[in-house]
Amino acid sequence: MTHKDQPSMIQKKVCILGAFGVGKSSLVSQFVHRKFSEKYLSTMGVKIERKEFSVNGRSINLMLWDIHGEEDYKQIPTTYLRGASGIIMVVDGTRRSSLEEGREILAGFQDELEGLPVVIMVNKYDLLDEWSFSSTEIQTLSEGGPPVYLTSAKTGVHVEEAFHKLAEELIRP
Amino acid sequence: MTLSTLPKPVYRNIAARNIKALSPTWIKLAEDGCTIESSGGDCQDCFSTPPRPGDSATELCDALHGLLPFHDSFDLPQIQLKENLHVDIYAVYEKKTAWLIFSDVTDATLQTLRYQQTANDLILLREKQGRVLDRYLGQEVAERVSSGLLQFDTAGERKTIATLFVDIREFTAFNESHDAQVVMHTLNIYMECMLQPILNSSGIIDKITGDGAMAVFGVLPSPTHCSQLAFQAALEIMKRVNELNHQLSLNDLERLEIGIGIGTGDAVLGIIGAHNRRAFTVLGKHVNLASRLEAKAGPGEILMDEMTCKTLNFTDTFSSTDYELKGIGKVKVYSHKP
Numbered sequence: 001m002t003h004k005d006q007p008s009m010i011q012k013k014v015c016i017l018g019a020f021g022v023g024k025s026s027l028v029s030q031f032v033h034r035k036f037s038e039k040y041l042s043t044m045g046v047k048i049e050r051k052e053f054s055v056n057g058r059s060i061n062l063m064l065w066d067i068h069g070e071e072d073y074k075q076i077p078t079t080y081l082r083g084a085s086g087i088i089m090v091v092d093g094t095r096r097s098s099l100e101e102g103r104e105i106l107a108g109f110q111d112e113l114e115g116l117p118v119v120i121m122v123n124k125y126d127l128l129d130e131w132s133f134s135s136t137e138i139q140t141l142s143e144g145g146p147p148v149y150l151t152s153a154k155t156g157v158h159v160e161e162a163f164h165k166l167a168e169e170l171i172r173p
Numbered sequence: 174m175t176l177s178t179l180p181k182p183v184y185r186n187i188a189a190r191n192i193k194a195l196s197p198t199w200i201k202l203a204e205d206g207c208t209i210e211s212s213g214g215d216c217q218d219c220f221s222t223p224p225r226p227g228d229s230a231t232e233l234c235d236a237l238h239g240l241l242p243f244h245d246s247f248d249l250p251q252i253q254l255k256e257n258l259h260v261d262i263y264a265v266y267e268k269k270t271a272w273l274i275f276s277d278v279t280d281a282t283l284q285t286l287r288y289q290q291t292a293n294d295l296i297l298l299r300e301k302q303g304r305v306l307d308r309y310l311g312q313e314v315a316e317r318v319s320s321g322l323l324q325f326d327t328a329g330e331r332k333t334i335a336t337l338f339v340d341i342r343e344f345t346a347f348n349e350s351h352d353a354q355v356v357m358h359t360l361n362i363y364m365e366c367m368l369q370p371i372l373n374s375s376g377i378i379d380k381i382t383g384d385g386a387m388a389v390f391g392v393l394p395s396p397t398h399c400s401q402l403a404f405q406a407a408l409e410i411m412k413r414v415n416e417l418n419h420q421l422s423l424n425d426l427e428r429l430e431i432g433i434g435i436g437t438g439d440a441v442l443g444i445i446g447a448h449n450r451r452a453f454t455v456l457g458k459h460v461n462l463a464s465r466l467e468a469k470a471g472p473g474e475i476l477m478d479e480m481t482c483k484t485l486n487f488t489d490t491f492s493s494t495d496y497e498l499k500g501i502g503k504v505k506v507y508s509h510k511p
Contacts, residue, residue, distance in 0.1 A: 011231075013239035021297050042293050044286040045251020045259060048235045063238045068251075068289075079247045083239025095300060130304065 009052075011061045012170045013083050017076075017109075018090035019101035020069030023123040026153035027090060028066045031163050036154050043068040046080060055167040062167065074108060081112040086166045089120045093150070096132040099141075117169035118146040121162050125152040195276040200224055200233075202271040206242020207231065219254055219275050230273065236262060243271060251282050259283070333391060335403035335437040335481060336460045337376070338467035339367050339410060340385030342430045348384075360384060363429060366417050370409035374402045379455060385431075385467070389455050392442060400437045400484035407433045407475045411511045415473075430473055434466030437480040458501075465498050466506060475509045482507040 016024045025043050029035050032049045047066045052059065067080050089106060092098040102120070106113065122138065124131075133141075142148035149162035176184065198214035212224040224233050231237045236252050249262040254275075259282035263274040341347075341363055348356050367386055371378055375395050376388040388406070391399025410433065418428040440457030459478060466476040482488050491507040498504055 011238060020293050040294070040297070042286060042290040044282050044289060045253060046236075046249070047253040050235055063235050077248070077250060079249055082247065085239070094304065097300075132304070 009059045009061055010171055011063065012085040012167075013063045013065060014086045014088060014166060014170075015065045015067055015081055015084045016088045016090060017067055017102070017105050018069055019092070019095075019098040019105075022069065022090045022092040022095070022098050022102075023153045024069065024088075024090045025066050027088075027121060027123060027151065027159055028064050030153045030156050030159050032064070034156065036156075038154075051163075053164075053167070055164055055171060058171055060167050060171060062163070076105075078109065078112050081109060084112075084116060086170050087113055087116050087118045088162070088166060089118055089146070091120060091122045093122045093124045093131040093133055094127050099133070117166060119162050119166040119169075120146050120148045121151045121159075122148060123151050123153060125150045125157055126154045195278070197277070198275040200230060200273040200275075202230060202241070202273065206244075206271050209233070214275075215277075218258065218277065219260065237273070240264065241271075251278060257283075330442045331439060332442055333399065333438065334440050334442070334455060334457075335390040335399040335435060336379075336440070336455065336457075336463040337371070337388045337390065337403045337407060338382075338385065338434045338464050339388075339407075340382070340432055340467050342432055342472045344384035344429065347427070347429060359427075359429070362417065363414065363431070366413035367410050367431070370406045370413065373409065374406040376402065376406055377453070379453070387464070389440075389442075398484055400435070400481045403435045403437070403481070404475075404477070404485055407435060408511055411473065411475065415511075432467055432470030432472065433475045434463045434468070434470055434477075435475065435481050436460065436463030436466065436478040437484060438462075438478075462498070462501060462504065465501065469496065469506070470508075473510055475511070477507045477509070479505045479507070 016028060018024050020042065021040060025047065026036055028049050032051045043066055045068060049064045049066065050061060051064065052061045065080060067076060070076055089102050091102045138148065147165050149158045151158045151162055153159065196215045196218060198219045200212045201210045202208065203210040207230060209224050209226055209228050209230055211226060217223065220233055230241055236249065243264050244266055246265050251259050252262055253259050257279060259279045260275045261278050263276065265272040265274060368378060371388040374390065375393045376390045377392050379387045379389055390402040395402060414431050421428045436459035438457055438459030440455045440460060442455050445454050459480065462478050466478065470476045482491060487507065491509050493505050493507050496504055496506050
């Protein structure tokens with residue numbers, strides 16, 4: 001059955017943003033294929049994956065744009081965000097600098113991202129012992145801002161919940 | 174240089190070479206800007222099914238989802254369409270007609286990727302090393318070690334430093350009467366209270382001694398005297414442990430007390446060990462004294478030697494006692510219970 005035969009299927013483009021090495025590709029791989037590799041492989045440009053699932057009884061097809069992390073977010077073409085319906089911002093729990101870089105990315109693309117739902121994933125929860133954030137800082141991060149999930153692309157913890165949360169926001173009338 | 178200035182043979186030659194290298198595929202969109210009107214080029218490389226007139230362009234290519242229709246021209250560089258196929262997508266809007274051009278940039282992308290991978294690996298490795306150093310030495314020392322500003326040699330360097338020993342009282346009994354996992358968990362939460370204040374006061378944790386730690390102050394250049402740094406670390410440790418104990422009491426959990434000893438004096442700082450396993454160490458009489466003071470300190474008590482107390486100008490503030498310490502002799506010791 002093709003997508004054309006499924007009028008109720010909602011299709012949405014979601015961009016995955018964040019500094020390099022925070023685990024964007026691994027999170028997508030875990031969510032889409034339930035696979036994780038210990039080896040870090042950089043992404044160049046964009047890799048697109050799709051995932052169909054149901055949320056609140058409705059079928060949704062997410063086009064996940066896994067966008068490469070740059071040291072300088074200004075090098076990321078703004079056209080990548082064109083047509084996006086939602087954003088996943090990924091932060092590496094073991095690298096304090098990745099939070100600031102994430103904030104810079106969101107601020108730098110303010111015009112393109114205006115009004116779009118955002119979910120923040122603080123990744124590498126499996127390395128909690130090495131985290132550079134205190135629980136208080138995580139709590140502060142989640143207060144009044146986008147929903148924050150402490151995820152592990154390695155174990156899969158909270159990965160599905162985070163993507164589903166964004167999907168809920170996307171189908172909200 | 175513009176196209177019009179190029180002689181035709183030159184233009185044709187360059188165009189032919191580039192067209193061959195970029196292996197372009199094009200799609201002309203119908204008036205609705207979403208369905209395919211016609212297509213051409215090396216389509217079999219880009220798409221799993223050939224583009225057919227009347228088909229939806231977004232069904233053909235996931236990358237186009239959310240982008241159609243468009244009424245301006247834009248570029249999407251380095252889009253990975255397949256495992257080993259990266260394309261630049263040019264969306265061209267001319268004379269009210271929308272075109273999509275897919276240009277193969279796989280070779281260039283993979284080459285950049287190799288450089289990028291190496292650079293990213295190096296940055297991540299450096300950051301990881303920094304975090305490991307930070308964990309064991311504190312941020313200030315880690316930064317100095319990383320940048321080569323802090324070095325020790327095997328010959329040793331003589332310096333006035335303050336040494337602090339901190340230890341949990343009655344921990345052996347606690348250890349023997351509780352499950353090992355409970356002991357480990359308890360030890361870690363007390364260690365958190367004991368170690369962070371040392372790092373915050375520019376101290377170096379020389380060693381962790383099971384249920385306590387030894388720290389030195391004055392190794393790093395600081396406008397504050399080493400005794401002052403050690404004393405402020407001791408006060409902060411006591412404060413944190415008291416807060417922890419208060420929380421434990423509220424939850425009806427067992428609490429532990431700590432004792433601290435501080436000594437100030439000349440010491441030799443250096444590296445000892447074999448060529449493949451070396452460790453930073455401090456040697457000096459006051460180091461042994463500080464260790465003995467910690468052993469004598471009661472629960473919640475900070476014991477200091479005379480040199481420390483004189484430096485702090487606390488000799489009239491804190492009560493003093495003369496102790497006869499084996500191997501050291503008679504010493505005046507000052508006590509403070511915050």
